[in-house]
Amino acid sequence: MAKSKTARRSKRAREADAAVAVLAHRLAASAAPGGREHETAKEMIAALGTGAPSVPGVVKIADRSWQNYGKNVEQRVRTTYMISNGVTNDANVAIPAIQWAVRDVGTTPGGCVAAGMHWSFSRAGCNATATIDTTGTGKWLTFSGDQLADPTEVHALFHVQAGTRIEQLLAYVEGQGRALIAMGGNCGQTIAGAVSTGTHGGFLDRPGFPDAVRALWIVGEGGALHWIEPTTRPVASNSFAAALSAGGVTVHHDNSLFQHALGSLGAFGVIASLVIETVPAYRVKLSRAPTDFDSEIDAALFDHIYKGPAFGGGTPIDLQVVVNPFRMTRSGDKWNGPGAVTIAQLTEVPLATPIAVSDPGPTLNDGDIGTLLATFSHALPGAIPGLIDLLVPVLYGKRQATGPLSVAYPLSITHAPTLSMEIGVDSGAARQAFGILIDFMRSCSPPLPGVFSVRQTLRSRATLSIAHWPRTYTFELALLGGVGGTETTLASLLDRLVHEGIAFRLHLGMLVGALANGSPWLTRERMDAMYGAQVITDWHQARRTISPNRVFTNALLGAVGL
Numbered sequence: 001m002a003k004s005k006t007a008r009r010s011k012r013a014r015e016a017d018a019a020v021a022v023l024a025h026r027l028a029a030s031a032a033p034g035g036r037e038h039e040t041a042k043e044m045i046a047a048l049g050t051g052a053p054s055v056p057g058v059v060k061i062a063d064r065s066w067q068n069y070g071k072n073v074e075q076r077v078r079t080t081y082m083i084s085n086g087v088t089n090d091a092n093v094a095i096p097a098i099q100w101a102v103r104d105v106g107t108t109p110g111g112c113v114a115a116g117m118h119w120s121f122s123r124a125g126c127n128a129t130a131t132i133d134t135t136g137t138g139k140w141l142t143f144s145g146d147q148l149a150d151p152t153e154v155h156a157l158f159h160v161q162a163g164t165r166i167e168q169l170l171a172y173v174e175g176q177g178r179a180l181i182a183m184g185g186n187c188g189q190t191i192a193g194a195v196s197t198g199t200h201g202g203f204l205d206r207p208g209f210p211d212a213v214r215a216l217w218i219v220g221e222g223g224a225l226h227w228i229e230p231t232t233r234p235v236a237s238n239s240f241a242a243a244l245s246a247g248g249v250t251v252h253h254d255n256s257l258f259q260h261a262l263g264s265l266g267a268f269g270v271i272a273s274l275v276i277e278t279v280p281a282y283r284v285k286l287s288r289a290p291t292d293f294d295s296e297i298d299a300a301l302f303d304h305i306y307k308g309p310a311f312g313g314g315t316p317i318d319l320q321v322v323v324n325p326f327r328m329t330r331s332g333d334k335w336n337g338p339g340a341v342t343i344a345q346l347t348e349v350p351l352a353t354p355i356a357v358s359d360p361g362p363t364l365n366d367g368d369i370g371t372l373l374a375t376f377s378h379a380l381p382g383a384i385p386g387l388i389d390l391l392v393p394v395l396y397g398k399r400q401a402t403g404p405l406s407v408a409y410p411l412s413i414t415h416a417p418t419l420s421m422e423i424g425v426d427s428g429a430a431r432q433a434f435g436i437l438i439d440f441m442r443s444c445s446p447p448l449p450g451v452f453s454v455r456q457t458l459r460s461r462a463t464l465s466i467a468h469w470p471r472t473y474t475f476e477l478a479l480l481g482g483v484g485g486t487e488t489t490l491a492s493l494l495d496r497l498v499h500e501g502i503a504f505r506l507h508l509g510m511l512v513g514a515l516a517n518g519s520p521w522l523t524r525e526r527m528d529a530m531y532g533a534q535v536i537t538d539w540h541q542a543r544r545t546i547s548p549n550r551v552f553t554n555a556l557l558g559a560v561g562l
């Protein structure tokens, strides 16, 4: 009798837990294309009848289908652990839930990896054996002054759970009269996902997401807990560090471990929460408009953009130049193109400037044009320039917006599946890389229907970041999904860059090129060449500190020797 009561109670507890988790994941996934939230809800409810674990905050789903935003990666995942804060929405529930999931995976061959919103175009967030999904955790966990090494930072540091989406993080931060130091061009990712792939924007004098992180709370192998922060500007006060230690958390004050763990594609463990540094609120004006590409723009972009005003308006703090290669022509060693670029720039405006948005909105559905382009790209390559001309104003239309970062960069989802690869180079090689990209996209076969955008970012502390050079220029190829051969064509582009002697790094949350047999272009040898063999060895050494058996892994990490 007592046993059946317990069984009934645990079933009820599981049901309640799943209901909360469904809600949490629904909220998190509401931005996901293709109705993924409905599928998740159905699968989580179905998982109830399968003897799912009675640990609060975990729903375990067997044989789940996994697909990313770009729809170029599809995979059946043997076990998915959906983590949440349980019925009480208590962040203390999520940590034991993650620990339980990690222990449940144990040393199963194939291991596991954590997943965010599946916005990576690479296989970064996917493991066919087990995936630990933290998108159901999105709380802001406040500090008290005595918990901080520097109590004056109590309003500047935001401790948030891993699954907090950038959109949510902006709301937390801006709601307190603060601002993110910088951000990327969109806000649908989770903070753990964005940090783990080195997500960045085009801020001319500020690095990307990993560099705003001041501490990481990670669940490592065997469910062991690790608080990792650098020795420079530590977060935790002595008493807080002692309390963490007393609670079984290993506190690491270690610059090198911190830098290797940042942007590590989930290889060190499952991030439960992170501490993000913010700055006092500021307001920006975003202006996006098409223009001609000429020698003046060329000089501004490659020679002196960060030294003074350019493109009208004040000195930009953030800049993205979207290039339509099919409108460019070469004259000598320079490129020209009437109406070939769309420039989006952020300038800082006084804090009292009212929020205003003038956005004519799309006139055509990018999904319709995208489908046409994908269909015709192989059969009628001559139709590509005309169709790209139609698509660019839909995806990068004229826009003006004034307000905090959340107004400048609202959530923006495409209907057409898109795929991106991003290449980072030193500023000195940027003009040459720019020319190679235009030339390649105009002439490659099979064709690459799409555009590319040029941004700049400062060097990141994160070892595996694309932002390796003091001023790194990034070239993001934004391509249409559903076009056969795209990843192998991209591999030829990478070969050409190597051939031309251009040192570059890749954004590991985006495409990394594929060989004809489907294996990634990027290999351990190429990682060694890109990052330096000693750097990769040091990264491995640091990872062994908290993940000696490489439990946190997947096909991508394996293929590139991480």
Ligand SMILES: Cc1cc2nc3c(=O)[nH]c(=O)nc-3n(C[C@H](O)[C@H](O)[C@H](O)COP(=O)(O)OP(=O)(O)OC[C@H]3O[C@@H](n4cnc5c(N)ncnc54)[C@H](O)[C@@H]3O)c2cc1C
Pocket: 069, 070, 113, 114, 115, 116, 117, 118, 119, 120, 121, 124, 125, 126, 134, 162, 163, 184, 185, 186, 188, 189, 190, 191, 192, 193, 194, 195, 196, 197, 198, 199, 200, 201, 264, 265, 266, 267, 269, 270, 271, 272, 412, 507, 509, 510
């Ligand atoms: C529309 C769109 C716009 C984009 N814009 C930009 C941009 O402006 N700049 C830019 O740099 N990139 C951009 N990206 C790429 C994107 O920011 C990254 O791929 C990002 O990692 C995706 O975050 P996610 O939450 O979807 O994580 P996922 O793709 O699900 O996972 C990414 C990585 O994070 C790891 N991870 C996730 N959660 C955890 C956790 N709790 N613990 C440990 N590891 C974890 C995963 O294992 C994986 O390695 C864009 C992508 C899309 C689809």
